[in-house]
Amino acid sequence: MRRLILGVVVACVVAASAASVAPAKNGNGVMCVLHARLTATSETTGSTSTAKGHTQIKVRANGTIEFKTHILNKNGETFVAGHIHLAPVGVAGPIVVPLFVSPTPATSARHIRQSGMATPNAGTTGAALCTNPSAYYVNYHTTAFTGGAIRGQLH
Numbered sequence: 001m002r003r004l005i006l007g008v009v010v011a012c013v014v015a016a017s018a019a020s021v022a023p024a025k026n027g028n029g030v031m032c033v034l035h036a037r038l039t040a041t042s043e044t045t046g047s048t049s050t051a052k053g054h055t056q057i058k059v060r061a062n063g064t065i066e067f068k069t070h071i072l073n074k075n076g077e078t079f080v081a082g083h084i085h086l087a088p089v090g091v092a093g094p095i096v097v098p099l100f101v102s103p104t105p106a107t108s109a110r111h112i113r114q115s116g117m118a119t120p121n122a123g124t125t126g127a128a129l130c131t132n133p134s135a136y137y138v139n140y141h142t143t144a145f146t147g148g149a150i151r152g153q154l155h
Contacts, residue, residue, distance in 0.1 A: 029061040032130035036138040036152030049149035055138045059126035071112040080106045082140040096124040
């Protein structure tokens with residue numbers, strides 16, 4: 001009886017493992033979902049922005065990157081750009097995935113909500129974001145803090 005129970009348990013574990021790593025048939029399955037809490041205190045630019053926000057990054061199995069950002073902009077700062085950068089906490093790094101860029105117009109809305117598909121720069125992949133998310137951060141830029149107003153490390 002113990003062997004039968006053990007056999008059933010092993011079979012269930014193997015089946016669950018196989019199901020969890022199976023790729024989606026249409027390539028739209030999710031590889032990973034990452035988050036970043038955006039604040040001025042995380043920025044390396046000396047920003048005193050009062051805005052706060054959150055970005056969700058969803059990397060699809062086919063390599064596409066979707067993003068959703070919500071920023072509470074209580075003082076009406078003018079936001080002009082947003083990106084994913086490659087660098088650890090406390091260090092500025094190069095842009096690897098543009099999120100909010102021209103021709104998207106600048107905004108001073110109190111509640112900024114943005115979403116869309118993003119294309120990584122050459123040399124960066126969605127898989128790299130999933131493999132080591134803490135090596136990347138999201139930041140948004142304003143007219144007052146062109147180097148970055150709010151920032152958050154991906155996790």
